[in-house]
Amino acid sequence: MNKLSNLFKDIHLKVAKKQIVKNNNNFNSSVTNMLNSAFRWFDICLKNLPLEPTYQQLTYKSVIAYFIEQTPSDPKVSKGAMLRQCNPRGGLTIIQIFLDEQNELICQSNGKPYGRRLVVQEMDEEVTNCFGKEDIIIFE
Secondary structure, X not given: OOHHHHHHHHOOEEEOOOOOXXXXXXXXXXXXXXXXXXXXXXXXXXXXXXXXXXXXXXOHHHHHHHHHHOOOXXXXXXXXXXXXXXXOOOOEEEEEEEEOOXXXXXXXXXXXXXXXXXXXXXXXXXXXXXXXXXXXXXXX
């Protein structure tokens, strides 16, 4: 089992639009960079990840299981991210992806990102609470 899987087992996560070290003096710059990255990730994933079958309910257990079981062997992978967006046909589009230390999207040799895209009708209470009012969760 690789380093990332061990980290996910400990389930350390940050819920935010941003991933910021508390003592970072460049707060606004960091927020802007993370938001820009999230928009870019979502756009890339919508174009490149196949849509999985619709889930009635996304559970916290299934989110963590995906990150543990599907972590790519790419040594650059150091964390995961989950993004959500309202789906025009109902429910939410959920994207789970893998990032490097600099919060850059990790892609396969063919240019497609590692991850999955699915539509869910609802999220369980744990996932809902993790997102709070934000649309991104970083799993470290």
